[in-house]
Amino acid sequence: MTGLASKLSDLLGASGWVSGSEAAGHARDWLDRYGAPPLGVARPATTEEVSAVIRACVAEGVPVIPQGGNTSLCGSAVSGAEDGVILSLARMAQIGTPDPDAGCIEVEAGVVLAKLHETLAPHGLIFPIHLGAEGSAQIGGLIATNAGGSHAARFGMMGDLVLGLEVVLPDGQIWDGMRAVMKDNAGYALRRLFCGAEGTLGIVTRAVLRTYPAPKRRATALLAIPDVSSLIRMGTMLRAQAGEMLTGLEFFNDVGQGFALQHVAGLTHPLDTRTQWYLLAELAAGSEQVPVDLILETALTEGMEAELVSDGTFAMSEAQRAALWRLREEQPEGQRLEGPQLKHDISVPPGRLGAFIEQGAALVEGILPGTRINPFGHLGDGNVHYNLSPPEGENFGTHAPAMAEALGRLATELGGSFAAEHGLGRSKVVLADTLRDKTERDLMRRLKACLDPEGILNPGVIVDVHDK
Structure with missing residues (x-):
């Protein structure tokens, strides 16, 4: 491990490789539930450096965990075991010149969403993804999680706003799919493959994003x-x-x-x-x-x-x-400051949202009476963040898994999903294996094993290949 750290330090320079106490801020997730101490944090400045980091880690059999703004609520951007390498895209933050004729813009993966909004505003353009974490969430992470937000019902989710991608694959190869066109049916829609893959199939380094005229x-x-x-x-x-x-x-x-x-x-x-x-x-x-x-x-x-x-x-x-x-x-933020909480990211057909809210309340009350229920979200697309706080002066004890499964099962029965826009990360892998069809889960494992046979990229996220 010392040899790999030395190699990455030489490759990336003093500002591109941090370890020890300097890496601590990257080690834990936003909710402080997941994260093991990494070997260090690689901070490449170019796609070629990302590729070189991947190749070096593959040679040593060391896992790589892509990290954007580290705003994941499911633990997908931190290491699941000690001595993994966190790969931060923060230094890759270049924004191209907006093209109003084509309705698009090229950006690097480390661009912060709020910065993109600021850049587009003087040109009379918008990028229609808005969410609470836009001051820290990065474009690469938003693509990797297929983020939604408050305008998804009108403009679609992140995957709908991506025209082209550049991706570093698990063996270090670089796929250049930076085509600024909506219509490209030359085979499989590879750009879709990496939207929502949470960094398990490849690392997004650049993207072509759709833009829209600002409303008047x-x-x-x-x-x-x-x-x-x-x-x-x-x-x-x-x-x-x-x-x-x-x-x-x-x-x-x-x-x-x-x-x-x-x-x-x-x-x-x-x-x-x-x-x-x-x-x-x-x-x-x-x-x-x-x-x-x-x-x-x-x-x-x-x-x-x-x-x-x-x-x-x-x-x-x-x-x-x-x-x-x-x-x-x-x-x-209000609920976080109130104290302990459980987050459930649910979607159902909009017409069944009322049924979910009412039946979900009965399920929660049956598991832990007095639980304070805070459902909020996106009525236009049926996405409810069904967040819970324990009864005043109490905690959830051992009830969290039962609540997650009960609410996830209810969403499934109503034709919806227990992972609407936050993804699976590490926190929902078992739930997915429990509630989703075996054929569906096996297809995901086969896809992961095909593209990443060594299990280098974000192991334990979305699927656990080695346990099945």
Whole structure:
């Protein structure tokens, strides 16, 4: 191991190889649940250096764990065993010149999402992925996890926004698939293979991403909703009336809002009353001629007449819009500061979301009475972050696995998934083996074994080849 560390240090230089206490910040995941001390952290500056690191580790039989912003909630970006090499893409952060004619931009994998937004704004362009961790999440990690976020129902997930990729394979070969076209049916869609693979099949180093013109008109409102049935019905009404102009349809409940208001500075409740549910709706249009504010006002009026909405407020400025979005986006932070929590990333067909929320509550109450349930997420695509806090003054004890399996099984029975947008990582491998069809899991193992026969890239993530 000392020889490999010396070789990587010589290869990458003083700023490209860190070990010991300097590597500690890369060793544990965001929730501090996973991570063993690595041999060190490789910080290559070019694709060729990534390839060289891989080849050196293959020669020594040492696993490589790709790491972006280390914001994974499933432990996929840290080592599962001591003496692995973490490969950080942070130094590969070049952003190309936007091409408004082609509607795309080339970026390196280490580009932070917020930086990409800042770069595109002066050109009147957007990249339509938004999530709470955008100040630290990197493009390579977002591709590797096929991230979703709050605008996925309108623009798709990360894989839908990737036109081309450059990837270093598990043997160090470099695949150049940097083609800036939507239509490329020359065989298997290889770029799709690496979107959502969590760094187990290859390491994304560069990407061609789709961009869109920035909206010229927006309308944003926070609606108070009395119950979950009304929440679903109001979402259906908004989708029918707003169509492709509906860019955001986010929901949260008063439990989560209470956590956020109590623990996160600068948040205020903008309505006259508190209710059980809240719906954040946003419409956007690329033309000044589209009356998005009128469309949203009409939908709100009809929702009130149908007793689906009890109160509401419109954002009258960009500051007010940002304040409304913060209420939704600070839900995870508020619950984290409340104390111990369990995160469940669930998706079901949107029409069955109400059934999941209600039946899930009964399951959780049956396992640990008094558990505080905080469901929030993306009504437009049926993705609910079903996060739990234990009864006040208590902890979850040994109940976490039973809760995860019960909720995952319910999602599966309703035609959904127990891993909507966070991936499997290390935390959900056993759950996937339990709840997913054996043929599906075997196909994934065969694919992993074919592309990475030595098991070098991110072993133990998504599938555990050697245990089956």
